Amino acid sequence: MIFLGENSKVASTVKNFISSHRIPHAMLVEGENNTANLDLALYIATAAVCSGSPSPCGVCKDCHLAEVGSHPDITRVSTLxxxxxxxxxxIRELRADAFVKAHQATHRVFIIEDAHRMNEQAQNALLKVLEEPPQSVVFILLVPSKTMLLDTIISRCVLLSLLESKSDDNKYVEMADEFINLLLSGSEYEMLKLLNSLEKSRADAEDFFTTLSACAAERLKKGSSHARVLDRLFDDTKYYLDLLATNINMPLLISLAVSRSKGLLDR
Ligand SMILES: [Zn+2]
Known part of the structure; x- marks a missing residue:
């Protein structure tokens, strides 16, 4: 029996769509560890073909066949x-195969290992079937990084990222530092432009303001000449995080944060 890895965010996403019987037609697993990528794909595949409950039950005939790698409705595609x-x-063969009905399970699953080893022509061939997937077919693409695939493919897939979120944290540290620099130079428009990307996601905004608060504290600790401004900014970030928790309209929050931050220099 395969277990879900330790990446808890991905694990809960996967458990959610399995338990709600809404396994997406196409998923993209990205991660540096091939074995971990494959384990996640096999877990989803097993859940998709399992005839027990809750799936994957680990004891039914389908689970057993999946475990020994011989379930007729799970196809693994890799480089020859x-x-x-x-x-x-x-890829054309896979496409034709996808229109054949499941042998015994409710789903057919195609795991494309090393999906980044498809050239553009192969990716476009796959795209056709991703755009109009046959009923009850599930595609799982495995790649070290989604950036190795065409955007058109990525946009058709639900992303399951096993990559460390370290790079994301760094992104916000850089962004928070830039924000403080812009604040200290009074560049209201530039601040607004910088925060614009946060409008789409509450989670991103939360990460950003949390990081901003840490960056302000860090600069205070180092003894900045702008201690008063940074001190107020630090308090303000708490206020923004509180507002975020109240379902505030995102563009409103961002313009509020920018105008208050601009005002910190005058206060
Ligand atoms: Zn089962």
Whole structure:
């Protein structure tokens, strides 16, 4: 029996769509560890074909077949021996295969290992079936990083990222530092432009303001000449986080944060 890895965010996403019987037609698993990517794909595949409950039950005939790698409704596609790339003809074959009804389970699952080894032509061939997937077919693409695939493919898939979120944290540290610099130079429009990308996601905004508060505290600790401003900014970030928790309209929150931050220099 395969268990879900330790990445709790992905694990809960996956458990959610399995328990609600809404397994997406196409998923993209990205992660540096091939084995972990494959384990996650096999877990989803097993859940998709399992005839027990809750799936994957680990005891039914389908789970057993999936575990030993011989379930007829789970197909793994990878580069052929000695080949560097997945060929267009492999993808065409997969596409034709996807229209064949499931042998015994409710779903058919295709796991495309090393999906980044598809050239553009192969990816476009796959795109056709991702755009109009046959009923009850699930595609799971495995890649070290989604950036190795065409945007058109990425946009058709639910992303399951096993990549460390370290790079994301860094992004916000950089962004928070830039925000403080813009604040100290009084560049209201630039601040607004910088925060614009946060409008779409409450979670991102929360990460940003949390990081901003840490950055302000860090600068205070180092003894900045702008201690008064940073001190107020630090208090303000708490206020923004409180507002975020109240379902405030995002563009409103961002313009409020920018105008208050601009005002910190005058206060
Ligand atoms: Zn089962």
């Amino acid at each position: 021996d000695g080949k560097k790339f997945l060929s267009v003809s492999q």
